[in-house]
Amino acid sequence: MYTEEMLESIKKVEATREARLGATLRRMTAEEKEAVLKAFHPDYKEEGFTTLKVGPNKGEKVPVELAAMLEGKSRVLGKNIDLENPDYDVDVLVIGGGGAGSSAAIEANEAGANVIIVTKLRIGDANTMMAEGGIQAADKPNDSPARHYLDAFGGGHFAAKPELLRKLVMDGPECIKWLNDLGVEFDKEPDGTMITTHGGGTSRKRMHAAKDYSGAEIMRTLRDEVLNRQIPVVDFTAAIELIKDDEGKVAGAVLLNMETDEILVARAKTVIIATGGAGRMHYQGFPTSNHYGATADGLVLAYRVGAKLLYQDTLQYHPTGAAYPSQIFGALVTEKVRSLGAQLVNAEGEAFMNPLETRDVSASSIIRECKERGKGVKSPTGEGVWLDTPMIEAIGGEGTIEKRIPAMMRMFATYGIDIRKQPILVYPTLHYQNGGVDISADGMSGIENLFVAGEAVGGIHGRNRLMGNSLLDVVVFGRNAGKNAAAKSKGVKVGKLTLKHVEEFEKEIENNIGIPEKLSPMLLPSYARKNG
Amino acid sequence: MEKHVDIFLYGKKYGVPESLTIMGAMEYAGYRLVRGCGCRNGFCGACATIYRIKGKQELHACLACQTQVQEGMYIATLPFFPLVKQVYDINKVKPTEQIMMQLYPEIYACVGCNACTKACTQGLNVMQYIAYAQRGEYAKCAEESFDCIMCGVCSSRCPAGISHPQVAILARRLNGKYIEPESEHLLERVKEIAEGGYDKLIEEVMNKPLGEIKELYNTRDIEK
Numbered sequence: 001m002y003t004e005e006m007l008e009s010i011k012k013v014e015a016t017r018e019a020r021l022g023a024t025l026r027r028m029t030a031e032e033k034e035a036v037l038k039a040f041h042p043d044y045k046e047e048g049f050t051t052l053k054v055g056p057n058k059g060e061k062v063p064v065e066l067a068a069m070l071e072g073k074s075r076v077l078g079k080n081i082d083l084e085n086p087d088y089d090v091d092v093l094v095i096g097g098g099g100a101g102s103s104a105a106i107e108a109n110e111a112g113a114n115v116i117i118v119t120k121l122r123i124g125d126a127n128t129m130m131a132e133g134g135i136q137a138a139d140k141p142n143d144s145p146a147r148h149y150l151d152a153f154g155g156g157h158f159a160a161k162p163e164l165l166r167k168l169v170m171d172g173p174e175c176i177k178w179l180n181d182l183g184v185e186f187d188k189e190p191d192g193t194m195i196t197t198h199g200g201g202t203s204r205k206r207m208h209a210a211k212d213y214s215g216a217e218i219m220r221t222l223r224d225e226v227l228n229r230q231i232p233v234v235d236f237t238a239a240i241e242l243i244k245d246d247e248g249k250v251a252g253a254v255l256l257n258m259e260t261d262e263i264l265v266a267r268a269k270t271v272i273i274a275t276g277g278a279g280r281m282h283y284q285g286f287p288t289s290n291h292y293g294a295t296a297d298g299l300v301l302a303y304r305v306g307a308k309l310l311y312q313d314t315l316q317y318h319p320t321g322a323a324y325p326s327q328i329f330g331a332l333v334t335e336k337v338r339s340l341g342a343q344l345v346n347a348e349g350e351a352f353m354n355p356l357e358t359r360d361v362s363a364s365s366i367i368r369e370c371k372e373r374g375k376g377v378k379s380p381t382g383e384g385v386w387l388d389t390p391m392i393e394a395i396g397g398e399g400t401i402e403k404r405i406p407a408m409m410r411m412f413a414t415y416g417i418d419i420r421k422q423p424i425l426v427y428p429t430l431h432y433q434n435g436g437v438d439i440s441a442d443g444m445s446g447i448e449n450l451f452v453a454g455e456a457v458g459g460i461h462g463r464n465r466l467m468g469n470s471l472l473d474v475v476v477f478g479r480n481a482g483k484n485a486a487a488k489s490k491g492v493k494v495g496k497l498t499l500k501h502v503e504e505f506e507k508e509i510e511n512n513i514g515i516p517e518k519l520s521p522m523l524l525p526s527y528a529r530k531n532g
Numbered sequence: 533m534e535k536h537v538d539i540f541l542y543g544k545k546y547g548v549p550e551s552l553t554i555m556g557a558m559e560y561a562g563y564r565l566v567r568g569c570g571c572r573n574g575f576c577g578a579c580a581t582i583y584r585i586k587g588k589q590e591l592h593a594c595l596a597c598q599t600q601v602q603e604g605m606y607i608a609t610l611p612f613f614p615l616v617k618q619v620y621d622i623n624k625v626k627p628t629e630q631i632m633m634q635l636y637p638e639i640y641a642c643v644g645c646n647a648c649t650k651a652c653t654q655g656l657n658v659m660q661y662i663a664y665a666q667r668g669e670y671a672k673c674a675e676e677s678f679d680c681i682m683c684g685v686c687s688s689r690c691p692a693g694i695s696h697p698q699v700a701i702l703a704r705r706l707n708g709k710y711i712e713p714e715s716e717h718l719l720e721r722v723k724e725i726a727e728g729g730y731d732k733l734i735e736e737v738m739n740k741p742l743g744e745i746k747e748l749y750n751t752r753d754i755e756k
Contacts, residue, residue: 129576130575139721140717144730149734180708180709184708186712193715204755213575220682292569325551407679411573411574529562
């Protein structure tokens with residue numbers, strides 16, 4: 001499947017493999033990391049960003065594509081929407097059917113609340129389903145939540161909100177137990193010891209996994225549990241605006257049937273935004289590892305009711321997106337491939353960095369190798385560096401790849417590449433929205449009765465996230481939001497519903513920027529070729 | 533210009549670049565997908581698709597996002613299939629043979645035609661995992677079915693009306709919860725945290741001045 005030129009480079013990779021197997025690769029110093037980030041990380045590329053002119057984060061930096069949505073045109077204005085006779089009337093409305101939304105719904109149901117999930121695709125069509133590598137939790141004797149905290153705090157450039165990060169690491173082991181009790185099959189030794197590995201930036205091996213279907217295994221189990229509890233799931237239905245009551249508290253959402261364009265109204269005592277990430281916004285033109293619906297909807301909805309965002313200017317580019325062949329361009333190659341021993345190698349066969357630096361540092365180093373040093377491997381789809389997968393079997397023995405990363409083996413085998421025998425070409429891909437809605441430790445945003453969980457939250461991880469901390473985050477903060485939203489709903493008396501805030505926000509846009517053109521939220525990217 | 537191939541989407545002919553996946557080809561043809569498109573990376577099962585090559589007999593099943601187009605492909609997507617999902621309480625069921633008999637008795641009507649296995653988009657031995665489920669061998673059923681993405685093509689081909697993916701996820705949950713050994717270190721840590729055993733340690737780290745936290749981070753020992 002590889003071109004002649006690529007095969008020539010593979011020969012160089014093979015020639016150095018033996019020597020590289022024995023060598024220990026140095027970690028970068030704090031100064032070296034900072035230098036490579038400033039020079040090559042897309043977050044530092046000025047032309048990718050603009051300044052918000054309206055709303056709670058007015059004056060702050062944000063990706064241009066996100067600004068167009070946050071300051072975009074509402075889908076509800078000018079429509080005749082009957083707020084007096086809601087189609088759904090519930091205690092807790094969960095928007096989003098991924099890992100966070102499902103965890104939230106299960107806990108709200110457990111607490112006795114009347115809860116529904118609305119999701120614009122199907123339950124489980126989410127980034128959670130695609131998380132391959134694993135989930136962190138400090139449950140080994142040589143580890144502690146304090147160590148987990150330090151790893152994540154440092155990895156996120158000391159920017160995480162301490163009370164959120166504390167919750168993440170302290171609730172970690174209990175969440176693993178909760179998942180295991182639901183029937184999630186973690187990789188274990190015969191005596192029950194969890195098989196754990198490193199991720200980039202971890203100081204202890206605390207990455208739990210279910211082969212390389214970790215997220216899929218968690219997501220399908222959560223989905224099955226939602227269905228067992230008979231929690232109503234309204235699928236192919238997007239939330240397009242939040243509704244407030246006359247006291248300014250969030251009290252529901254306007255919904256759009258994605259197939260029939262029918263508008264529906266849900267009234268709720270509390271609302272949980274669990275809409276996930278934004279990879280399909282293709283910031284700075286990057287490909288993405290995200291699912292089809294990752295378009296930052298939740299950020300737009302929350303922003304229009306006045307909720308503040310945090311770190312909306314920082315994105316995570318996963319260092320190892322597939323760079324070849326074209327059919328899987330941008331797809332995720334799990335970090336677990338590096339955890340198991342594969343090195344990042346340039347066109348000359350040189351291992352140019354320790355493969356387990358944090359994601360932002362790794363991604364920046366790969367970009368430097370290609371753009372500055374000219375040692376990238378040219379391919380028909382662009383360029384990239386090698387991820388030397390045959391090393392995994394040299395270290396772990398024959399059969400390791402099939403047993404530990406079967407999804408990766410399958411993905412490349414489809415295109416005639418046997419990753420046990422040949423390395424694979426990788427380049428950074430847009431992977432994760434580090435920023436999002438600012439919440440407190442109870443999961444609530446700055447706006448009364450609006451909770452947020454999962455990737456739509458900002459501040460849990462700071463300005464960069466470690467591998468395995470987002471699967472943990474969706475479960476910890478999903479459950480937390482579900483419990484707290486259910487408890488809160490008991491004391492809520494919903495007033496008269498209104499969309500006045502949407503009109504006011506649009507007026508502010510008109511006064512400060514002009515009449516908005518782009519409809520927002522985006523809901524789905526437009527990949528259909530325009531004909532004529 | 534890249535070489536084009538002719539494919540047939542729901543019977544209608546389109547010329548598309550030969551490097552595209554079926555999903556990419558549909559979008560190239562102008563379809564704006566809502567159904568039948570999820571993760572676009574082979575994990576969610578939204579884009580189950582069946583096709584036949586013009587002039588050939590054999591029916592193939594695949595994921596539209598993971599399969600390259602070929603000349604003469606007749607394509608129909610299967611964005612939804614009515615699987616039967618039985619409701620149960622995971623805390624009350626037990627990993628015995630009875631539970632399958634109770635919830636999914638139709639698995640015992642399997643006629644052994646192997647159409648499920650032939651149709652699997654993940655290349656799994658579906659009939660074999662159903663056989664394990666029939667015998668109450670849930671650990672084996674779980675292992676054999678592990679890569680299932682629940683696209684439902686197997687069930688669409690089953691003359692006995694079995695909902696294979698739902699049988700498999702029941703087996704996996706039983707295995708994960710009841711059959712696999714418990715993790716003592718996990719239970720121990722959960723208990724320690726609940727008793728407040730780590731409160732002081734984490735507060736010590738959190739309350740340090742930023743300079744000291746940075747020093748601590750940059751000099752921490754990393755497990756080999």
